[in-house]
Amino acid sequence: MQSLQTSQLDPAHAIFDHVHAAGEPWTHTLKRGQIFRIIDLEGNQAVDTLFYNAHDTSESYSATDTLQRQGSVYLSSGSVLRSNRGNAMLTIVADTCGRHDTLGGACASESNIVRYAPEKKYMHSCRDNFLLGLARLDRGMGKRDLAPNINFFMNVPVTPLGGLTFEDGVSGAGKYVELRAEMDVLVLVSNCPQLNNPCNAYNPTPVRFVVWEG
Ligand SMILES: [Zn+2]
Numbered sequence: 001m002q003s004l005q006t007s008q009l010d011p012a013h014a015i016f017d018h019v020h021a022a023g024e025p026w027t028h029t030l031k032r033g034q035i036f037r038i039i040d041l042e043g044n045q046a047v048d049t050l051f052y053n054a055h056d057t058s059e060s061y062s063a064t065d066t067l068q069r070q071g072s073v074y075l076s077s078g079s080v081l082r083s084n085r086g087n088a089m090l091t092i093v094a095d096t097c098g099r100h101d102t103l104g105g106a107c108a109s110e111s112n113i114v115r116y117a118p119e120k121k122y123m124h125s126c127r128d129n130f131l132l133g134l135a136r137l138d139r140g141m142g143k144r145d146l147a148p149n150i151n152f153f154m155n156v157p158v159t160p161l162g163g164l165t166f167e168d169g170v171s172g173a174g175k176y177v178e179l180r181a182e183m184d185v186l187v188l189v190s191n192c193p194q195l196n197n198p199c200n201a202y203n204p205t206p207v208r209f210v211v212w213e214g
Helices: 063-070 109-115 126-137
Strands: 016-020 025-030 035-040 047-053 056-060 080-082 088-095 150-152 175-181 185-191 207-212
Touching (some): 025 126, 035 047, 047 088, 047 126
Antiparallel strands (some): 016 207, 025 185, 035 175, 035 207, 047 056, 047 150, 047 185, 088 175
Protein backbone atom coordinates (compact mmCIF):
# COMPACT_ATOMS: atom_id res chain seq x y z
CA MET A 1 0.00 0.00 0.00
CA GLN A 2 1.40 3.35 -1.00
CA SER A 3 -0.92 6.28 -1.18
CA LEU A 4 0.40 9.83 -1.37
CA GLN A 5 -1.89 12.45 0.08
CA THR A 6 -1.07 16.07 0.90
CA SER A 7 -2.68 18.19 3.63
CA GLN A 8 -4.16 21.68 3.45
CA LEU A 9 -3.52 22.43 7.13
CA ASP A 10 -1.39 25.50 7.84
CA PRO A 11 1.11 25.38 10.74
CA ALA A 12 0.26 29.06 11.36
CA HIS A 13 -3.07 27.80 12.79
CA ALA A 14 -1.62 24.96 14.86
CA ILE A 15 -2.12 24.71 18.64
CA PHE A 16 1.27 23.00 19.12
CA ASP A 17 4.46 23.21 17.06
CA HIS A 18 7.72 21.71 18.31
CA VAL A 19 11.06 20.81 16.72
CA HIS A 20 12.36 17.73 18.48
CA ALA A 21 16.06 17.00 18.78
CA ALA A 22 17.72 14.03 17.09
CA GLY A 23 17.94 10.93 19.23
CA GLU A 24 15.60 12.01 22.05
CA PRO A 25 12.36 10.61 23.55
CA TRP A 26 9.11 12.59 23.54
CA THR A 27 5.62 12.10 24.96
CA HIS A 28 2.42 14.04 24.27
CA THR A 29 -1.32 13.54 24.77
CA LEU A 30 -3.62 14.06 21.76
CA LYS A 31 -7.33 14.71 22.23
CA ARG A 32 -9.82 12.82 20.08
CA GLY A 33 -10.25 14.66 16.78
CA GLN A 34 -6.93 16.47 16.89
CA ILE A 35 -4.64 16.23 13.88
CA PHE A 36 -1.00 15.29 14.48
CA ARG A 37 1.68 15.86 11.83
CA ILE A 38 5.23 14.48 12.01
CA ILE A 39 7.68 16.17 9.63
CA ASP A 40 10.95 14.50 8.60
CA LEU A 41 12.94 17.75 8.53
CA GLU A 42 16.16 16.52 6.93
CA GLY A 43 15.09 13.18 5.41
CA ASN A 44 15.36 9.47 6.22
CA GLN A 45 14.99 9.86 9.96
CA ALA A 46 13.23 6.94 11.71
CA VAL A 47 10.54 8.08 14.15
CA ASP A 48 9.85 5.05 16.37
CA THR A 49 6.38 5.51 17.84
CA LEU A 50 3.95 3.82 20.23
CA PHE A 51 0.38 4.90 21.00
CA TYR A 52 -1.69 4.23 24.13
CA ASN A 53 -5.28 4.96 25.15
CA ALA A 54 -4.62 8.05 27.29
CA HIS A 55 -7.15 6.89 29.91
CA ASP A 56 -6.22 3.20 30.04
CA THR A 57 -2.68 2.48 28.90
CA SER A 58 -3.29 -1.29 28.91
CA GLU A 59 -4.89 -0.52 25.53
CA SER A 60 -2.13 0.24 23.04
CA TYR A 61 -1.19 0.20 19.36
CA SER A 62 -1.14 -3.30 17.91
CA ALA A 63 0.81 -3.95 14.73
CA THR A 64 -0.87 -7.33 14.24
CA ASP A 65 -4.44 -6.02 14.61
CA THR A 66 -3.63 -3.11 12.30
CA LEU A 67 -2.05 -5.19 9.53
CA GLN A 68 -4.62 -7.96 9.74
CA ARG A 69 -7.54 -5.55 9.46
CA GLN A 70 -6.08 -3.58 6.54
CA GLY A 71 -4.71 -6.64 4.70
CA SER A 72 -1.38 -4.96 3.93
CA VAL A 73 2.03 -4.82 5.62
CA TYR A 74 2.81 -1.12 5.05
CA LEU A 75 1.24 1.96 6.60
CA SER A 76 0.21 4.97 4.49
CA SER A 77 -2.78 7.26 3.84
CA GLY A 78 -6.00 5.52 4.79
CA SER A 79 -4.38 3.17 7.29
CA VAL A 80 -6.38 2.88 10.51
CA LEU A 81 -4.07 2.21 13.45
CA ARG A 82 -5.76 -0.38 15.66
CA SER A 83 -5.32 -1.19 19.32
CA ASN A 84 -4.85 -4.56 21.00
CA ARG A 85 -8.64 -4.43 21.54
CA GLY A 86 -9.30 -3.85 17.85
CA ASN A 87 -10.38 -0.22 18.33
CA ALA A 88 -9.40 2.55 15.92
CA MET A 89 -6.78 4.71 17.66
CA LEU A 90 -5.68 7.00 14.83
CA THR A 91 -6.16 7.26 11.06
CA ILE A 92 -3.41 8.35 8.66
CA VAL A 93 -5.10 11.22 6.81
CA ALA A 94 -2.13 12.58 4.85
CA ASP A 95 1.23 11.18 3.83
CA THR A 96 3.84 12.60 1.45
CA CYS A 97 6.38 9.81 2.12
CA GLY A 98 4.20 6.86 1.15
CA ARG A 99 5.65 4.13 3.30
CA HIS A 100 6.04 3.54 7.02
CA ASP A 101 7.19 0.34 8.68
CA THR A 102 5.62 -1.50 11.58
CA LEU A 103 7.48 -4.84 11.29
CA GLY A 104 11.11 -3.91 11.99
CA GLY A 105 10.70 -3.08 15.68
CA ALA A 106 12.84 -0.67 17.65
CA CYS A 107 16.61 -0.67 18.05
CA ALA A 108 17.87 -1.91 21.42
CA SER A 109 21.15 -2.77 23.10
CA GLU A 110 20.48 -6.41 22.13
CA SER A 111 19.95 -5.63 18.44
CA ASN A 112 23.01 -3.36 18.51
CA ILE A 113 25.06 -6.45 19.47
CA VAL A 114 23.43 -8.80 16.96
CA ARG A 115 23.34 -6.40 14.01
CA TYR A 116 26.54 -4.46 14.55
CA ALA A 117 29.12 -5.49 17.17
CA PRO A 118 29.37 -6.45 20.87
CA GLU A 119 30.87 -3.08 21.79
CA LYS A 120 27.78 -1.31 20.37
CA LYS A 121 25.72 -2.64 23.28
CA TYR A 122 26.04 0.53 25.33
CA MET A 123 25.06 2.95 22.60
CA HIS A 124 21.86 4.95 22.87
CA SER A 125 18.84 3.05 21.48
CA CYS A 126 15.11 3.47 20.87
CA ARG A 127 14.22 0.94 23.54
CA ASP A 128 16.17 2.97 26.11
CA ASN A 129 14.42 6.11 24.85
CA PHE A 130 10.98 4.50 25.19
CA LEU A 131 11.75 3.49 28.79
CA LEU A 132 13.11 6.94 29.61
CA GLY A 133 10.03 8.61 28.13
CA LEU A 134 7.73 6.34 30.13
CA ALA A 135 9.73 6.85 33.34
CA ARG A 136 9.42 10.64 33.00
CA LEU A 137 5.63 10.29 32.75
CA ASP A 138 5.59 8.80 36.25
CA ARG A 139 2.48 6.69 35.50
CA GLY A 140 3.97 3.34 36.52
CA MET A 141 4.63 2.32 32.91
CA GLY A 142 7.72 0.38 31.90
CA LYS A 143 9.03 -2.61 29.94
CA ARG A 144 5.72 -4.48 29.99
CA ASP A 145 4.15 -1.57 28.09
CA LEU A 146 6.51 -1.86 25.12
CA ALA A 147 4.93 -3.60 22.13
CA PRO A 148 5.77 -3.70 18.41
CA ASN A 149 5.99 -0.07 17.30
CA ILE A 150 5.64 2.00 14.16
CA ASN A 151 8.74 3.34 12.40
CA PHE A 152 7.51 6.41 10.60
CA PHE A 153 9.54 7.21 7.45
CA MET A 154 11.39 3.89 7.60
CA ASN A 155 11.47 1.53 4.62
CA VAL A 156 11.49 -2.17 5.56
CA PRO A 157 10.29 -4.04 2.49
CA VAL A 158 9.17 -7.66 2.57
CA THR A 159 10.99 -9.75 -0.05
CA PRO A 160 9.10 -12.19 -2.36
CA LEU A 161 10.32 -15.02 -0.11
CA GLY A 162 8.94 -13.30 2.98
CA GLY A 163 12.20 -11.87 4.33
CA LEU A 164 12.56 -8.42 5.86
CA THR A 165 15.22 -6.03 4.63
CA PHE A 166 16.23 -2.60 5.92
CA GLU A 167 16.52 -0.42 2.85
CA ASP A 168 17.49 3.16 2.23
CA GLY A 169 14.58 5.35 3.10
CA VAL A 170 12.07 6.62 0.58
CA SER A 171 11.59 9.73 2.67
CA GLY A 172 13.23 13.11 2.12
CA ALA A 173 13.58 16.52 3.70
CA GLY A 174 10.19 18.02 4.49
CA LYS A 175 8.12 14.87 3.92
CA TYR A 176 5.39 14.34 6.47
CA VAL A 177 2.71 12.03 7.78
CA GLU A 178 -0.48 13.29 9.40
CA LEU A 179 -2.81 11.38 11.71
CA ARG A 180 -6.25 12.07 13.18
CA ALA A 181 -6.73 10.84 16.73
CA GLU A 182 -9.84 8.62 16.99
CA MET A 183 -9.59 8.52 20.80
CA ASP A 184 -7.57 10.43 23.41
CA VAL A 185 -4.09 9.07 22.73
CA LEU A 186 -0.81 9.12 24.61
CA VAL A 187 2.02 9.35 22.07
CA LEU A 188 5.47 7.93 22.89
CA VAL A 189 8.23 8.67 20.38
CA SER A 190 11.88 7.75 20.18
CA ASN A 191 13.43 9.96 17.52
CA CYS A 192 15.84 7.15 16.68
CA PRO A 193 19.41 7.76 17.94
CA GLN A 194 20.91 4.90 15.92
CA LEU A 195 24.44 5.67 14.66
CA ASN A 196 25.18 2.27 13.07
CA ASN A 197 22.48 1.92 10.43
CA PRO A 198 23.10 3.27 6.90
CA CYS A 199 19.33 3.82 6.41
CA ASN A 200 19.66 7.22 8.16
CA ALA A 201 23.17 7.84 6.77
CA TYR A 202 24.55 7.20 10.29
CA ASN A 203 23.18 10.59 11.20
CA PRO A 204 20.05 11.03 13.36
CA THR A 205 18.29 14.33 12.63
CA PRO A 206 15.52 16.45 14.22
CA VAL A 207 11.83 16.11 13.43
CA ARG A 208 8.94 18.54 13.89
CA PHE A 209 5.62 17.78 15.57
CA VAL A 210 2.56 19.93 14.78
CA VAL A 211 -0.95 19.56 16.26
CA TRP A 212 -4.22 21.17 15.11
CA GLU A 213 -7.68 21.07 16.63
CA GLY A 214 -9.95 18.87 14.52
ZN1 LIG B 1 16.15 3.26 16.85
